[in-house]
Amino acid sequence: xxxxxxxxxxxxxxxSVLLVLVSSxxxxxxxxxxxxxxxxxxxxxxxxxxxxxxxxVIMLASSLWIVLLKWQVRNQTRDLLVELDERRRLxxxxxxxxxxxxxxxxxxxxxxxxxxxxxxxxxxxxDQKNVVCFIDLDQFEFINDxxxxxxxxxxxxxxxxxxxxxxxxxxxxxxxxxxxxxxxxENRDTESADQFAQELLARLRKLxxxxxxxxxxxxxxxxxxxxxxxxxxAQELLANVNVATFAAxxxxxxxxxxxxxxxxxxxxxxxxxxRLAELHxxxxxxxxxxxxxxxxxxxxxxxxxxxxxxxxxxxxxxNYLLLPGKFIPAAERYGMMNLIDRWVIQQAFxxxxxxxxxxxxxxxxxxxxxxxxxxxELLAFIEDMLTQYRVPTDKICFEITETAAISNFGVxxxxxxxxxxxGVSFALDDFGSGMSSFxxxxxxxxxxxxIDGWFVRNMLNDPVDNAIxxxxxxxxxxxxxxxxxxxxxxxxxxxxxxxxxxxYAQGDEIGKPVAWHGV
Numbered sequence: 001x002x003x004x005x006x007x008x009x010x011x012x013x014x015x016s017v018l019l020v021l022v023s024s025x026x027x028x029x030x031x032x033x034x035x036x037x038x039x040x041x042x043x044x045x046x047x048x049x050x051x052x053x054x055x056x057v058i059m060l061a062s063s064l065w066i067v068l069l070k071w072q073v074r075n076q077t078r079d080l081l082v083e084l085d086e087r088r089r090l091x092x093x094x095x096x097x098x099x100x101x102x103x104x105x106x107x108x109x110x111x112x113x114x115x116x117x118x119x120x121x122x123x124x125x126x127d128q129k130n131v132v133c134f135i136d137l138d139q140f141e142f143i144n145d146x147x148x149x150x151x152x153x154x155x156x157x158x159x160x161x162x163x164x165x166x167x168x169x170x171x172x173x174x175x176x177x178x179x180x181x182x183x184x185x186e187n188r189d190t191e192s193a194d195q196f197a198q199e200l201l202a203r204l205r206k207l208x209x210x211x212x213x214x215x216x217x218x219x220x221x222x223x224x225x226x227x228x229x230x231x232x233x234a235q236e237l238l239a240n241v242n243v244a245t246f247a248a249x250x251x252x253x254x255x256x257x258x259x260x261x262x263x264x265x266x267x268x269x270x271x272x273x274x275r276l277a278e279l280h281x282x283x284x285x286x287x288x289x290x291x292x293x294x295x296x297x298x299x300x301x302x303x304x305x306x307x308x309x310x311x312x313x314x315x316x317x318x319n320y321l322l323l324p325g326k327f328i329p330a331a332e333r334y335g336m337m338n339l340i341d342r343w344v345i346q347q348a349f350x351x352x353x354x355x356x357x358x359x360x361x362x363x364x365x366x367x368x369x370x371x372x373x374x375x376x377e378l379l380a381f382i383e384d385m386l387t388q389y390r391v392p393t394d395k396i397c398f399e400i401t402e403t404a405a406i407s408n409f410g411v412x413x414x415x416x417x418x419x420x421x422x423g424v425s426f427a428l429d430d431f432g433s434g435m436s437s438f439x440x441x442x443x444x445x446x447x448x449x450x451i452d453g454w455f456v457r458n459m460l461n462d463p464v465d466n467a468i469x470x471x472x473x474x475x476x477x478x479x480x481x482x483x484x485x486x487x488x489x490x491x492x493x494x495x496x497x498x499x500x501x502x503x504y505a506q507g508d509e510i511g512k513p514v515a516w517h518g519v
Contacts, residue, residue: 101175103153104160112174112182116227116234119184123229130227131193132237133183134245135163135200138219138253140179143211151211159218162207166200182241190226190258197222197256219254221245226259239277246272246334272330279327279336282314288343289313289321290351292516295365295484295506298498306504307363307397311513312344337369342381349389351517359392365427366396370404373411379418386422393423399450401429406440416445427484432468438475449476453487453507460492473501 099111107115122128137159144152156179163173163181170186185193201220209218223244231237240259248257282288292308314322331337348364355361372378386393398419405412405428416426427448428441432455441449451472459466469485476483485497488507497505 101160104157104175106160106164106181107172107174109174109176109182112172112176112184113234113238115172115184116237119186119227120229120231120233120237123227127229129187129189131185131188131190132225132227132241133185133193133197134176134223134241135159135181135183135204136221136223136245136249137179138221138249139216143216147211155209155211155218158207158209159204162204163200166196166203180245182238190224193224193226194256194258197224201254201256221248221253222256223248224256224258243272272333275327275330276334276336278316279314279331279340282316283339283343287315288340288347289315290344290347290516291513293506293513294511295504296510298494298502298505305362305511307365308516309365309399309506310344310348310367310516312340332369332371335371337371338375338378341367341369341372345382345385349385349391352391352395353389355517356395359395361395363395363397363425365399367399367429368404368415370401370407373400373404373408373415376411379415382419383422394425397425397427397448399427399429402431402440405444409440409443413444420445430486431472441475441479441481446481448482448484448504450484450486450506451502453485456485456493456497456507457487457489460496469497469502470500477501 099107101108116132119128119130123130137155140152140155143155156175159181160173160175163183167173167183168186172184174182174184176182185196188196201222204218204220207218209216223241223246225237225241225244227237231240244257244259248255251257289312291311291313293311294305295307295309297304297306312324312328314327316322328337328340331340345366348366352361352364368378375381385391400412400416420426425447426445427450428444428446429450430452431441431449432452449472451469455465455468457465459469473483482503483501484504484506485493485502486506488494488497488505488509490509493507494505494509
């Protein structure tokens with residue numbers, strides 16, 4: 001646009017010059033054809049002077065206009081170049097942010113997986129030997145909790161720099177969630193990778209880890225897995241190395257563990273990891289299913305169902321129903337129970353509020369795991385659910401196992417007190433399985449005791465089990481706590497339990513678990 005304007009001004013200038021010259025020359029030429037008088041000469045000179053003045057003004061204005069246009073063009077060109085440079089810089093920054101961890105500057109998980117998938121192709125094509133390692137810091141949680149997230153972040157940055165200094169030119173480091181780092185080691189077999197990992201641990205212990213006024217020796221659990229041609233993709237490879245890392249932790253930490261598919265240490269963990277992946281998908285795809293088992297009052301004059309315990313099942317991808325024993329142990333070992341418990345709570349509240357809007361339904365018994373009891377956000381989550389779904393709190397009974405309550409005693413007591421303030425009741429499940437049942441029971445404000453089913457099942461034939469059931473029942477009466485007997489599988493047990501004063505019974509004799517829809 002500026003160039004067009006410059007050309008227009010130049011053309012206008014030329015036309016103006018031509019016009020002035022014509023206007024100046026015309027009177028002069030006419031003067032040669034007439035008698036020249038003083039007035040004529042004066043008039044001619046006046047025309048000429050004014051013509052040249054106008055020409056000078058036009059040329060000056062045009063020159064100034066051209067200078068201004070060129071200055072504007074230079075400024076706009078400079079601004080455009082600056083803007084293009086800024087866009088290029090921001091584009092490079094966004095690309096870096098998409099592929100690197102914001103805190104440490106090393107690769108993130110997504111970029112690491114891309115690198116692994118590319119390397120797997122080379123392994124299949126050229127039979128290349130590569131190894132992947134996980135470094136899981138052992139003391140990070142202690143540092144984070146004791147000295148704050150700032151100290152934890154600083155430690156992660158130092159460890160990332162340390163790891164980058166240890167690897168080769170074609171290797172790479174990535175940070176996974178929390179305190180876990182991944183290493184890709186190119187052209188290494190498992191033997192050389194093991195030696196590298198052992199040396200890495202030794203150097204890591206010497207790393208400067210002074211936090212505040214304390215020096216904290218840093219150790220890690222290291223998992224190593226070879227990259228072989230039969231591995232399908234990066235996800236499978238990472239699952240293998242993750243299994244080896246779990247094994248290193250369980251063996252005592254501060255050590256290196258290799259993945260071997262036929263090794264019982266890593267093979268069992270691998271099954272758990274695969275089950276966890278399936279469980280994640282089941283939660284996302286809403287393939288968990290709620291079942292309920294009735295709990296019946298044993299009073300002769302009122303032998304009715306008092307409430308139901310809600311139990312969780314999982315459907316696999318083939319729609320086959322899996323019992324809790326197939327997925328709950330893995331979820332407990334690897335900290336996924338809080339996700340399951342939250343799903344159960346929300347699903348139960350949703351169904352109950354839809355089916356019993358007037359609050360006339362039975363009591364729901366909902367299990368809380370030890371993982372959930374250590375979740376600091378659990379109380380707030382349940383309170384939010386109560387507010388959102390408006391389920392009557394006197395229709396909710398949370399069940400916690402005796403072992404979980406004792407292991408998380410302080411937290412469990414706070415959660416129980418906090419929810420009891422809302423009117424929610426609590427049952428202590430599997431009572432009798434711990435070593436200090438009665439002493440802890442005096443300090444836990446629960447409404448029900450569920451006697452461990454192993455004692456109930458054999459009480460007709462085993463005098464010790466019979467005595468335990470009777471003593472728990474008597475103790476509950478003294479504490480004004482209702483007693484529930486589990487694993488009640490025949491009518492003879494029902495009669496004995498009723499005679500010794502047990503309040504409620506649960507088991508196959510009372511009713512088997514069935515699909516629950518809020519009934």
